[in-house]
Amino acid sequence: MSRPPLDLLFNPRGIVVAGASTHPGKFGFVALHNVLAGGFEGAVFATNPDQPTILGVEAMASVQEVPQGAADLVFVCTPPHTCSEILRSAATRGIGAAFIASGGFRESGAEGAQAEEEVIDLARSLGMVVAGPNGQGLISNPAKLAAQIVAPIPPSGPIAVASQSGNLVSAFMNYAEHSGVGISRAVSAGNAAMVGVVDYLGWFASDPYTKAMAAYVEGVGDGRAFAEAIQRAAAAKPVVLVKGGATQRGAQAAASHTGALATDDRIFDGMVRQSGAVRTQTIEEAYDAVAAFATQPLPAGPRTLVLSSAGGWGVIAADAISKSNLELIPLPEDLRQAIDGLVPPRWSRSNPIDLAGGESRDTIPEAMDLVADHPEVDAVIYLGMGIQANTASHLRSGPYFETAELARICEYHERQDSRFAQAAADASARTGKPILAATELATTQSGNAGPATLAARGSYCFPSADRAVRALHHLWWYARWRKRTLG
Amino acid sequence: MGVLSEFESKQFLALHGIAVSRDRLAHCADEAVTAAAEIGGSVAMKLCGPSLAHKSERGLVRLNLATPDAVRSAADDLLAAAVEGDGEVALLVSEMVVGHREFIAGVAHTEQFGAALMLGLGGVLAEAVGEAVFRLLPVSEGDCQDMIDDLGMAALMAPLRGEPAVDRGAVVDTLLSLAQAGEGDGVEAIDVNPLVVQEGMPVAVDALVVMADL
Numbered sequence: 001m002s003r004p005p006l007d008l009l010f011n012p013r014g015i016v017v018a019g020a021s022t023h024p025g026k027f028g029f030v031a032l033h034n035v036l037a038g039g040f041e042g043a044v045f046a047t048n049p050d051q052p053t054i055l056g057v058e059a060m061a062s063v064q065e066v067p068q069g070a071a072d073l074v075f076v077c078t079p080p081h082t083c084s085e086i087l088r089s090a091a092t093r094g095i096g097a098a099f100i101a102s103g104g105f106r107e108s109g110a111e112g113a114q115a116e117e118e119v120i121d122l123a124r125s126l127g128m129v130v131a132g133p134n135g136q137g138l139i140s141n142p143a144k145l146a147a148q149i150v151a152p153i154p155p156s157g158p159i160a161v162a163s164q165s166g167n168l169v170s171a172f173m174n175y176a177e178h179s180g181v182g183i184s185r186a187v188s189a190g191n192a193a194m195v196g197v198v199d200y201l202g203w204f205a206s207d208p209y210t211k212a213m214a215a216y217v218e219g220v221g222d223g224r225a226f227a228e229a230i231q232r233a234a235a236a237k238p239v240v241l242v243k244g245g246a247t248q249r250g251a252q253a254a255a256s257h258t259g260a261l262a263t264d265d266r267i268f269d270g271m272v273r274q275s276g277a278v279r280t281q282t283i284e285e286a287y288d289a290v291a292a293f294a295t296q297p298l299p300a301g302p303r304t305l306v307l308s309s310a311g312g313w314g315v316i317a318a319d320a321i322s323k324s325n326l327e328l329i330p331l332p333e334d335l336r337q338a339i340d341g342l343v344p345p346r347w348s349r350s351n352p353i354d355l356a357g358g359e360s361r362d363t364i365p366e367a368m369d370l371v372a373d374h375p376e377v378d379a380v381i382y383l384g385m386g387i388q389a390n391t392a393s394h395l396r397s398g399p400y401f402e403t404a405e406l407a408r409i410c411e412y413h414e415r416q417d418s419r420f421a422q423a424a425a426d427a428s429a430r431t432g433k434p435i436l437a438a439t440e441l442a443t444t445q446s447g448n449a450g451p452a453t454l455a456a457r458g459s460y461c462f463p464s465a466d467r468a469v470r471a472l473h474h475l476w477w478y479a480r481w482r483k484r485t486l487g
Numbered sequence: 488m489g490v491l492s493e494f495e496s497k498q499f500l501a502l503h504g505i506a507v508s509r510d511r512l513a514h515c516a517d518e519a520v521t522a523a524a525e526i527g528g529s530v531a532m533k534l535c536g537p538s539l540a541h542k543s544e545r546g547l548v549r550l551n552l553a554t555p556d557a558v559r560s561a562a563d564d565l566l567a568a569a570v571e572g573d574g575e576v577a578l579l580v581s582e583m584v585v586g587h588r589e590f591i592a593g594v595a596h597t598e599q600f601g602a603a604l605m606l607g608l609g610g611v612l613a614e615a616v617g618e619a620v621f622r623l624l625p626v627s628e629g630d631c632q633d634m635i636d637d638l639g640m641a642a643l644m645a646p647l648r649g650e651p652a653v654d655r656g657a658v659v660d661t662l663l664s665l666a667q668a669g670e671g672d673g674v675e676a677i678d679v680n681p682l683v684v685q686e687g688m689p690v691a692v693d694a695l696v697v698m699a700d701l
Contacts, residue, residue: 223600227623256676256697258593258605261619267597270621273637274630325636480636484629 005129006195006203008097010140010185014043014071015147016063016095018086019078019102020054027101027149028077031137032057035075038139038146038153043070063089075137075147076100080115083133084122091126098123100133101149106191107134120193135190136166139173139183142209148188157182157458158211158294162200164189165244168216168283175287179442180455181295184209196221198229205236212238212293214286218245220268227275234276235486238293238478241277242286243268276481278474285470291460292471296434298479301378302327304472305371306352306465309359309384313438313465314352317381320469325476328352329376338370361416365423372427372435379434379476380427381468385420385461386441386450388413393445414449421453421461436472438462489698492537494579496694500679503668505661507691513578516562522580523558530558533693534565535579538572542693543611551583584690587648589681591619592662594669596676604666606634606658609681624666631662651687661689673699 015035021028032046032055045066048059060066063074063086074090076083076098087098105116116133123130131138137148141156150166154173159181161172166188176183185204189197197215204210213233220226233239243265272279278293280286304326308314321328331351339347343358353371355363371380392410395401401410421437428435442451442461451461462468491499497507511522512535523530534547542548547568549561562578569576591609596602604626607619620637622630635644635658644653661682669677676697683692 220599224623227600256593256595256678256695257591257613257680258595258678259676260614261591261593261605261607261617262595262597262603262621264597264599266619267600267603267621267623270603270634271600271623273620273633274622274626325639481629481633484632485627 003096004203005097006200008072008129009099009131009138009187010145010203010207011143012042012072012097012145013069014045014066014073015040015145016045016047016066016071016074016090018047018063018074018076019082020046020048020051020057020059021077022048022051022054026077029054030149031075031077031101031147034137034146034148034153039144040146041144045071063093063095066090066093066095069094071095073097073099073147076102076133077149078102080104080112080119080133083115083119087119087122087126087128087130091128096127097129097131099131099135099137099147100190101135101137102132103134105133106193116191116193123194130194131187132190133193136169136188138185138187140185141183142185152177154186155180155182156184158184158209159290160184160200160204160207160210160213161186161215162189162197162204162213163187163216164192164197164218165216166190168242171283172214172287172290175284175291179287179291179460181291181458181460198226198233201233201239202229205233210237212240212290214240214242214290216242216244216283216286218243223271227271230272230277231275234478234481238290239277240286240290240293240474241272241279242281242283243272243279273481276478276485278478280474285467288460288462288467288471289474292434292436292475293478295459296436296475297428297432298482299379299434299472299476300479302476303329303376303378304381305329305331305374305377305379306381306383307367307371308352308354308382309364309387310357311348311354313383314348314354317383317438317465317469318352320466324469324473325480326379326469326473332374332376335370335374339367342366364420368420368423368427368435372431372433377433379472380424380436381465381472382420382424382435382437383439383465385424385437386417386439386445386448389417389449390441390445393448417448417450418453421450421457421459425454425457425459434472434475436462436468438465438468440464490537491696491698492539492577493533493535493542493693493695494577496677496696497691499696500665500668500677500691500694503671504664505668505679505691506657506688507694508584509582511580513562513580515566515578516559519562519578519580520555520558522578523552523555526580526582529553529583531581531583532558532561532565533579533581534569534573534576536573536576538574539576581692584683584685584692586683586685586690587650588643588653588684590658590684590689591678591680592665592682593679594624594665594674594677602669604634604662604669606638606662608638608640613680624670626663626666628659628663631659634662635659650684653684653689654687657688675699
């Protein structure tokens with residue numbers, strides 16, 4: 001038992017799918033399918049007493065037949081009454097971890113709760129760690145392990161996810177698949193009978209493949225212990241938290257105003273913030289935040305500059321900044337003079353910088369460097385990327401692409417947006433300042449050169465100016481918490 | 488569970504280093520006039536007693552009393568307004584603390600998380616507005632700074648309508664002192680409402696301390 005128990009879950013030498021099935025509608029089929037489709041590099045075993053092979057894997061009658069020491073994890077798809085026998089057999093084969101995907105435990109009533117208690121007691125006596133039950137599984141991309149009964153298998157990346165709801169794990173993974181900022185580990189805690197969300201966060205905190213983590217919780221149990229676990233994780237890496245089931249119940253029959261205002265949700269909110277976790281209201285906002293944490297440096301301060309190739313986006317960004325903890329700084333005079341030298345005088349000459357379409361070939365990369373290098377700027381929001389590539393897309397699908405010989409101009413437009421994305425990523429890497437690019441084309445036009453270039457750089461393109469501002473708000477909130485709390 | 492009167496509550500807070508309005512207790516109109524003279528300037532007057540938590544709802548508060556006659560007449564009115572259930576009452580004569588900005592601050596005990604410190608937008612609409620942030624005790628200075636920022640009221644902290652900016656350090660000190668008071672033996676809950684910002688400094692103008700056993 002020298003390895004931490006959760007290592008066995010996320011980095012098993014081999015995996016056994018207990019209750020593998022030939023029926024494509026059964027969890028036992030989908031689980032084995034996903035393990036194989038994910039390309040797991042360790043040994044894969046399957047048990048089914050009635051079938052010789054499933055998906056090309058030679059099935060065993062029982063876990064008893066797994067060679068000693070060949071597997072660390074058993075993924076259980078069979079009903080509750082079979083679990084004890086599976087755990088006992090697994091323990092004799094040197095298997096130290098189980099993920100119980102099957103339902104029928106505590107979530108189904110008193111009888112199920114009793115079954116759950118018995119299984120967990122047995123696991124403890126055997127020295128095994130049990131994830132679930134009633135969980136959808138786990139992803140461990142560094143091990144190419146997709147042990148889950150749901151889609152998708154997300155791209156590999158820096159984000160770890162732990163959730164009390166399996167479908168919300170999928171939601172995070174779907175965002176990851178779309179944006180390209182991928183997943184290191186993801187796990188559905190299910191009933192969390194032995195291992196809860198904060199235990200996973202604790203393991204992610206020291207996982208070298210994880211840069212930032214997201215969690216969804218409903219119940220919290222021991223509030224103080226939860227807060228301490230969150231703080232340990234948040235001290236190591238950013239934690240983004242979504243809580244479901246916020247109620248407005250007051251803390252106590254209120255003899256005081258403070259007591260009346262002390263709703264469960266306000267207290268929870270204060271507790272998680274005190275522990276350094278960023279709290280968001282929606283999964284979408286949580287993914288934006290965790291993707292920002294995983295791909296951007298933390299800002300040194302709140303001083304924000306908006307760089308936009310056209311007006312309206314900048315105004316929206318400025319409005320969003322006014323509702324955030326960020327500061328829309330007055331445009332520094334030396335920066336104003338420098339940009340005067342780049343574009344015609346109709347530009348905004350203030351922050352947000354609106355270049356008003358006056359750019360020539362190199363304006364955006366040059367302006368990007370000027371604003372990122374300026375000592376009074378802590379962070380940049382960059383808007384308007386993708387317009388030229390969008391024009392190219394339109395020309396390409398139009399009736400004159402061949403006859404008017406539009407290929408060259410299309411390639412130029414696409415190259416330009418690719419350059420702008422590179423300029424943003426390069427300037428951020430060079431200065432250590434966050435530069436958040438945003439355009440709706442990230443979601444409305446698949447493959448647009450701007451967002452696509454950012455994705456290829458491992459960076460995240462925000463779908464709107466206001467979502468980028470909200471994510472930057474979270475970055476600065478966490479950076480400030482680190483300064484104040486950790487020094 | 489027992490409730491301290493406003494006068495006792497503010498004395499308790501003052502012992503923990505929180506700035507409170509200058510107060511005198513009076514038991515009749517003559518004493519009230521003397522108290523007002525000692526305090527100087529315009530005064531506020533409230534009916535005060537352990538059972539009188541919601542004074543403004545019952546019209547038991549008089550403000551800006553500038554002359555001995557005004558003080559005397561207010562004292563007579565308030566004493567006459569006391570009802571049997573109010574128990575033993577007195578008149579609380581206080582300096583007028585003047586400021587546009589009113590916060591609410593306090594400590595409450597929660598079942599799941601234990602004691603928590605609060606800062607919010609104060610005044611009579613505090614509960615209805617519901618702009619309040621919490622941190623669990625014990626709190627650090629950084630936690631208190633975060634509370635001010637999380638309230639999202641940068642504009643309220645800045646210079647406002649002829650008043651200077653709020654002294655942020657003084658708000659942090661008030662919160663730290665309040666947290667310390669809240670950790671005292673037998674303290675069940677504390678309300679400071681309003682915590683008025685006068686010349687940039689927070690002053691407790693009304694307060695309520697609830698003790699577990701008295």
